[in-house]
Amino acid sequence: MKWLIGLGITALWLVSIVYVYGTGALVGKFMPQMAEWPMSQSAKVLNFFMGDFQPCGGAPALECGYRKTGDRVAVDCGDYEGPGTAVLLTFGQSNSANAGRDRYFPLGDVANFNIHDGRCYKAEDPLLGPDGAGGSVWGVLADKLIARGDYDKVMVIPFGIGGSALAQWQEGAYLHPILRHAAQAVREAGVTPTHVLWHQGESDAGSGTSEADYTAMFSSLLGKLREYGIEAPVYPAVATHCEMPYFERDPAYEGGQRTVRAAQAKLPQLEGVRAGPDTDAIQGLDFRHDNCHFNSKGMQAHSELWYQALVGPAS
Numbered sequence: 001m002k003w004l005i006g007l008g009i010t011a012l013w014l015v016s017i018v019y020v021y022g023t024g025a026l027v028g029k030f031m032p033q034m035a036e037w038p039m040s041q042s043a044k045v046l047n048f049f050m051g052d053f054q055p056c057g058g059a060p061a062l063e064c065g066y067r068k069t070g071d072r073v074a075v076d077c078g079d080y081e082g083p084g085t086a087v088l089l090t091f092g093q094s095n096s097a098n099a100g101r102d103r104y105f106p107l108g109d110v111a112n113f114n115i116h117d118g119r120c121y122k123a124e125d126p127l128l129g130p131d132g133a134g135g136s137v138w139g140v141l142a143d144k145l146i147a148r149g150d151y152d153k154v155m156v157i158p159f160g161i162g163g164s165a166l167a168q169w170q171e172g173a174y175l176h177p178i179l180r181h182a183a184q185a186v187r188e189a190g191v192t193p194t195h196v197l198w199h200q201g202e203s204d205a206g207s208g209t210s211e212a213d214y215t216a217m218f219s220s221l222l223g224k225l226r227e228y229g230i231e232a233p234v235y236p237a238v239a240t241h242c243e244m245p246y247f248e249r250d251p252a253y254e255g256g257q258r259t260v261r262a263a264q265a266k267l268p269q270l271e272g273v274r275a276g277p278d279t280d281a282i283q284g285l286d287f288r289h290d291n292c293h294f295n296s297k298g299m300q301a302h303s304e305l306w307y308q309a310l311v312g313p314a315s
Contacts, residue, residue, distance in 0.1 A: 077120040084152040089193040092200030096160030098126035100135030102296035108146035113157040130160040140303040165203040183228035196234040205240035208252030214263035235276035242292035277305030
């Protein structure tokens with residue numbers, strides 16, 4: 001009996017550690033050689049074995065992302081168009097995907113366009129499209145846009161991939177087929193994005209991408225968006241903060257933060273690009289449970305910065 005009690009206490013301790021720090025932080029600390037393996041990010045391992053999502057890395061790009069629709073409520077995509085509706089096309093890396101510690105269920109009229117089947121569903125975390133099986137900022141943002149009277153309805157079209165570098169989204173690179181497929185899917189469904197929200201940069205900061213290279217790659221990505229028929233203004237966030245152990249060990253990280261932030265701050269000089277939020281301002285374990293990915297408090301702060309970028313300060 002004593003050994004069962006001891007086993008139970010040990011199990012609770014392990015669960016609490018994972019809950020507080022996230023699997024990604026633990027892998028980064030104790031197995032740094034695996035830290036960039038996509039399944040190492042918070043909340044993914046358990047959900048992978050439960051069959052809820054396909055991780056990237058070994059899979060073809062178009063097989064990446066959360067796609068479990070069996071328990072979702074289908075809605076008519078055509079109900080989310082025209083005046084009074086915001087259509088947010090969102091991508092980037094983990095903080096644009098389902099990497100939040102806490103899941104969110106929107107209260108307002110929020111739809112999730114699923115790029116995997118071209119259909120729309122009532123939005124709930126984890127969102128259909130991006131990888132990961134945790135929470136996302138986009139439902140929180142959508143509720144604020146509706147509750148504050150800026151829009152009546154919101155559709156989100158998410159397909160971010162955790163750990164992705166900007167180079168991986170370039171034409172001919174591993175993740176570019178996702179972008180091309182997403183643009184084709186929304187076009188065939190008759191959906192017109194009103195905003196493009198880009199949240200990425202942590203991986204490029206970690207690898208020390210130069211200001212010139214980041215700017216050139218983003219310009220190329222912008223060109224492909226326009227070529228694929230996505231004409232909405234693009235809002236790139238200033239985002240480099242991810243102080244999980246595998247970045248802290250990399251001497252290039254601090255320099256990479258400076259160069260990537262400098263590039264991101266100047267992106268609104270490009271035609272059709274507007275200033276996104278500086279989410280590096282949100283730091284600390286009160287907001288980022290593993291010093292990288294957001295908890296519920298962090299996602300409220302994250303969504304508020306997005307709201308201010310899109311609409312302005314809340315009145």
